[in-house]
Amino acid sequence: MSELVRFLHEKVWLLGDTRWYARVDRVRGELVEVERLGFAQLDARARAVGAWLAERTPPGARVLLMYPAGLEFLTVFLGCLYSGRTAVPAPLPDTDRRALQRAERVIRDAGVGLVLTDTAHRPRLASWLSGADTNGTDTTRPDTTGPDTTGPDTTDPDTTGPVSAPQAECVATDSTELPDPDTWPPLAQDLSATAYVQYTSGSTSEPRGVVITHRDLLHNLLAIRETILPPDVRDELRDDPSQAGAGWLPHYHDMGLVGILLSPLASCGNLVFCSPVSFIAHPLLWLQMISRYRAFYTFAPDFGYDWLLRRLKGGRPTEPVPVPDPELNLELELELSCLRFALSGAEPVRADVLDAVARRLAPIGFRQDIWAPSYGLAEATLMVTGTPCGSGATVRRFDRDALEAGRAVPAPDGAELVGCGRPTGTDVHIVDPGTSRPLDDGHVGEIWVRGDSVTNGYLGNPQATAEHFGARTADGDGPFLRTGDLGFRQDGELYVTGRAKDLIIVNGRNIHPQDIERVSETADTATGPCAAFALPDGSGAERIVLVQEIRPRHLEGRTPATLADTIRKRLAHELRLAAHVVVVGPMSVPRTTSGKVQRARTRDALRSSRLATLHSDLPTPA
Template identity: 75%
Template structure:
């Protein structure tokens, strides 16, 4: 068996069912535990699935996993690892046209011959698969209603570290999703880096010897942070996990805090928008008067990653949750991406966040200059056993600390490349510096180092260049979203008019019930005034209804798709500053 499988099964041998995974849900405002499996139970079912796959599919076969949040997905994913089959986690497609197209694209691109799901979703998936042309069709099996072999019939597959473990499809926030080929060595290295670089020895000792130590989360299992950070890290670090589905969290955000409080969670994790959603949802909730009472003093590590971490969100969440025991020094900002398995840099437990204030005009010019009055940026920690460089992408020249450039990464966590895309693999995974050092992964993210800490400033593809200024869309979006109680998520981008002149556009969702008699045009004027005062920027605002701005399956704003939807007149504005025809070129 591979070193990865041996490592995971060693935890089962050491801990048995003294450690566990549990899924919870919210029922009429109450937290209810829906299912639970101990490590040994999880392992037994994974071996049964592995034995079944070995008799049903050839070695190295790619298997599409389309499950709701729950333990069946985890057991089947482990069964794929155990049997040397390649799992391809994917979200369940709904009736949305783009979701179905995305699912079909994954099915074709990954060359999948078998789809695994649960009994509830098999009929709908079977009908969908039957409607595809013969080239894309695949068998569909519900593993929870299939008679599996005895776990003892499983025999370990002879696998090297270079063998593919799974294919992780990217979220597609700046381009169409691509399949990242993650090896057994990549996954083992990243799990060990997370455990050993960011958890102090005293906490690891607690996890080894205290069966009550638990993590809590709600992330989607088909994304890198949910799969590696939420589901697999506890097994690698001797801990328990209590989790809910993302749908349950979005519908009942208080469920997250209830999980932490009831199970005395040591750590939790989420992207920035998750903490922001929690904050907005708790606005009128009397946290100190709940029954049973909330107590978050158990938390010692609150990771924030997967997208730019905003200082304002960290501060506001810590302030709002302080009465129930949340401490600001438990924040642990991090940076990572699927192409590096997950974690690239992170903040060790107990260190607390580093927030720097930098001159805004200097940042626009590519320099990070500390200033008393400027933009607050959150440090994302130090490298997790990886070689991380800041590079002038145009010249392939490494930059010194304090200079903004593209983030390049090298190390054992960096994946093999993109599935069936040699050109993109060469472009993104084969970068070499001007002095011949490499290969590096080009992340497409921009940032800089300051005092050993990585600061991420945004995506290169999203950068807005107008009137000689380099503007990061999240700076514009943060002001738009925070302008008024009626303003919500938004997307900023550059758009040429019919004459070819670049203009900055902000597509802004609003919450109609907070308008209090004002018109969308009045709200747009308020946003424009704030942007002019704070960023010295003229912006055209397009006001739309809630949930109009396109998002990825993990909830990230899709700026390029929003721009395309606006160009194609598929967005329905409640108000628009745009007049006349828009340039339709890509």
């Protein structure tokens, strides 16, 4: 077996079924445990799947895993690791044409011949894969007023015409007779062997398959454990069978897979989780999991914490001093003092969200020092920088004009930025993207990374692999992974300022779109997610455009035009910017499978008149 599999087996041998995974859901308003497996049970099931795969497929075969949230996915994923088959996690394309198109691209790109799922979803998938259903089904997206973390990727603007069905066999593993796990040992594999292919969410480009080896995964799991968990905390997790984590992220997302599902095997902890669909519908389920199971830690992106905050009774706090909320204290009897580590990552971490969540939940035991901002990306397996348990977030203010000029100058009334911690077993450089010259601390540039967690590149795409993974500095140092993210280092911590491709350059100013979006999203109770970008006007000059989703029921008699005027005034006052505001309904802004707003896709949809606008300030058609 590989060193990775040996490492996992040592945990199973040491802990047996004293550690467990449990999935919960909300049933008639109550938290209910739906399924549970101990580590030894999980391992036995995974060995049975591995034996079955070894009989049915050639070594190295790529297998698409399309499961709902649950433990069947995890057992099959581990079965792929044990058997030397390459897992390709993917979201279930249940009803949306765009999701079918994304799945079709992934199957063809990865050369998949076998799709694994559960009994409930096999008929629909098998019908599509056999070509019997090539027209898709309902192309409408479910309404909701929340972020789309589980729904289809919207990377393909063409949603008309039939969906081409690739030819691949589809098997439901939960109803298939599997071999005896005790008659088959995991296969011997080198650390350089491919463990799985993680398709990126495609926030600024088409999804690409990141090839992740056994070495990459093992190194990142150990780096996460040893960097963010001090030795005494690691000992506590190993010795106390009651310690648990809690989460809801999708298993096909890098943070959901590595951070939520696989980390407990490395840190010797339990895990309680729910599906992303359940979280979006019932955000308080997240807090109930933490409280009921006395969870030690949790992982989520910034928008997850913000969504929870918006859905709590009363919304964002306005009181300078926390006031106990009857819904939290009495009806649900929540208590969060057990929580000692709340990681926020996968997208820019906002100081206002951290502060608002901590103040809102302080009456039930949430503390500021449990915040643990991080930075990572699929191309580095997951985590690149992290904040140790108990350290809390580092929040500093920097002069806005200096940031636009590429320098981080502290200023008491400047823009708040959150430090994303220190490198977790990686070498992080800040480099001028134009000259490839390394930059000193306090200078904004592109984030370049190297280390054993950095992956081998993109599947079947040598040009993109060379472009992103083969970077060298002007003095020849390298190779590095060019992340495409902008940031700077200060006192050892990494601060992320945005994406290089999303940077808006207007009138000589370098403006990060998330700064515009933050102001707009918090301008009014009716404003939700939005996307900011630049568009040329009739003369070729760049102008700033903001596409803003609204929640119509929160307008309270106001018109979309009135709301747009409020947003423009806020942007002019806080950022000294003039922007054109386009108001759209809920779920109109394209998102990736992990919920990230796709600015480029939004811009393209606006220019081709594919957005149903409720109001637009643009003087001419985009």
